[in-house]
Amino acid sequence: MTDPAGLVDYALDDHVATITYRRPDRLNAIDGAMRRDINAAFDRFRGDDDAWVAIVTGSGRAFCAGADLRSETGNPAGDFPGSFWERPTVNSFESGWEIFKPVIAAVNGYCLGYGLTLLTWCDFVIASERASFAFPEVTVGIPTIVGALRLPQRIGWHHAMELLLTGERIDAARAAEIGLAGRVVPHESLMDEARALAGRLTKAAPLAQRATKEMAVRGPAMGPVDAIRFGETMRRVAAATEDAAEGATAARERRAPVWRGR
Structure with a gap:
């Protein structure tokens, strides 16, 4: 398009x-x-x-x-x-x-x-x-x-x-x-x-990518403890997404995941 x-x-x-x-x-x-x-x-x-x-x-x-x-x-x-x-x-x-x-x-x-x-x-x-x-x-x-x-x-x-x-x-x-x-x-x-x-x-999970990039951008401006706490919070948010569930299911079923960006 x-x-x-x-x-x-x-x-x-x-x-x-x-x-x-x-x-x-x-x-x-x-x-x-x-x-x-x-x-x-x-x-x-x-x-x-x-x-x-x-x-x-x-x-x-x-x-x-x-x-x-x-x-x-x-x-x-x-x-x-x-x-x-x-x-x-x-x-x-x-x-x-x-x-x-x-x-x-x-x-x-x-x-x-x-x-x-x-x-x-x-x-x-x-x-x-x-x-x-x-x-x-x-x-x-x-x-x-x-x-x-x-x-x-x-x-x-x-x-x-x-x-x-x-x-x-x-x-x-x-x-x-x-x-x-x-x-x-x-x-x-x-x-x-x-x-x-x-x-x-695009073969990787888009929301996990964005969380990783945000960590890379924000982390250096934080102290190490704050950066890790922020990162672990991001991990929990990402783990609650449909894509995270799809990734785990695809791994168990030994197939390529189908990402939806949500």
Whole structure:
């Protein structure tokens, strides 16, 4: 099922939602209109019980070239109600929406600024051999904020600071070398690789996956005792689901489980 949504497409097939940025004439740079469509797509994925995994990619030569500084359709970061100071901070998936379903980034080309910030919130990054990555903000006098918070946690301080403070671009091979990309594949097989990984992910129980991911996200910010107590509470919640009963039954009957996401 494909549902065109202006500048972003949302296609759902066999529990996998493919979110495709479609502004190729501007290298998928985000203007105000595209921001609204991106947020709508991720909001749909977040609330769609039939969508268990997402693949995010771009059309044309770019994954996402960052913010369109010449936007004529509103603020690329989003137009939100509030005063000059009291504005929402977590206002998109890039900035930290809580989505505990697995998300795969299939990076087909330029991945800059907002595009790279998105990657720091994805669980898997598969890069085309043509992909390149940068936080160019400092080269135009703008600080990187969310990327600066998350990138060091993902790839370590030295590699993160080199990207954040030089604004220089790296290729796909270097991204894989420093742990920014999980793997690099031939350009023509990028989406096949992403779909194959998504297919592997849908074989696991979706609610157990989400509880596990939430534990991985929240746990490091807690003390060890609080983290384990939180995790054991999550385990009890997950154990009460229909999927947990199905998993136990399937194991006894020596068959593949049929997950329902409830």
